[in-house]
Amino acid sequence: MGEATAGDGGEVVTAAVLVIGDEILSGRTKDRNIGYIAEYLTALGIDLREARIVPDVVSEIAAAVNALRGRYTYVFTTGGIGPTHDDITADGIAEAFGVPVHHDPRAVEILKAYLGDRLNEARLRMARMPVGSELIENTVSKAPGWRIGNVYVMAGIPSVMHAMLDAIAPTLRTGTVIESRTVEGRGIKEGDVGGPLGDIQAAFPQVMIGSYPHFDGNQFTTSLVLRSRDTAALDAAEAQVRALVERLLAEVRP
Template identity: 65%
Template sequence: MTEGIEAAAKPATITAAVLIIGDEILSGRTKDRNGGYIAEYLTAIGIDLREVRVVPDVEDEIVDAVNALRARYTYVFTTGGIGPTHDDITADAIARAFGVSIDEDPRAIAMLLEYIRPEDMNAARRRMARIPAGARLVVNPISKAPGFWIGNVIVMAGIPAIMQVMLDNVAPQLATGVPMMSRTVRAACREGDVAADLATIAANHGTVSIGSYPFMENGQYGTHLVLRSRDAQALEAAHNEVIALVARMTLAAG
């Protein structure tokens, strides 16, 4: 064993925010599915999603949100607004947020030409090749128009299938922390029946976060108790206490 080649310790937490850009989400016409997908994906690879924002197709709003979020979190993932139409203004807004120029990128034009016949290339489609100076491209195997990655901001499409392959593409290059582990206990009782004991268990295991999510099934109330931690030993200890609590409740009810 050589001391010099110990595995580098994972950083405790890598954080992220998601910025969803689009009038159609705020009008309710389109129901966002990207936020929930990215949340689950990041949790699985050990990145803590800390905030989600939805803003309209308004440049000032996008610039302000990007600058607020990129200063606060390890990564910011944006979705939407990188298509060919006049309401697709994300790339320009990101360039302005970073104070860099933006221009047609020959690498992006080459990608578009894998998909678009030269005779169909027009000014609108060329807009999809506008990339802020210094950004890396994020490939899009589906419709070729790329996303990009500048600083700690990763800009992706709004169409879920395309966003998902873009995320697959960038994920191996992301720094990740120790993944959060979780245990779920299903309790056939109401939240208010277990709340006091649950608070005690939570207080006794500071590294375990315990959430309680009521549901109704066939006219009966129940509660999912969800324990989350990066500390396997603390998680198991708290999990055992919650199982014992639910068993006591069930006996009491029986």
């Protein structure tokens, strides 16, 4: 539903997020990166189309990367590039691309300069990446992320991931930003609005329309959210949605 993002050359600009880590799947660590990346990319005019979470298993990382990198313009991964034995993102992505893993000499020098005599064998793992990777700057803790092909590999720690995403952003192709409008239907249940809202959606296929109900303990409210890059269509669809809400409210008023 709705139109795709088109870049300057008319191509569709899409993305997927791949979160890597047993700790996410076990619930021990709560993911804070998918939502942040989604909002960040939306502001750039890049459509986030899919998000996956995979365990710390080389073959599963490789399979997910290969499934996503051929389907979307960009793939952004988080997690699994630290100093411990289960940080195996490099191995999984190297398997996906069919290249070996090495200690990148540029990354080694960055770690040496930052850590000095604290650079031990464990910390040196943070310089492991597939041969042919390009470094992603890390202004927070210095250990770099990296890119190979259309896959951008970032840390799982949110503050570090934010810095890496800021470093990546200027290099990305972008599209027209989607505009969003919200119409609040206070006192309206989702079942009341569902049928006629579907008719409005059918009339404006270039506008994405979603309904989101919530209950504050006293009454139901359904938030109707419209999103599009076509301002004229968005204006017209919003007017019809507002008219629908007013009609429904008039019907329930005493």
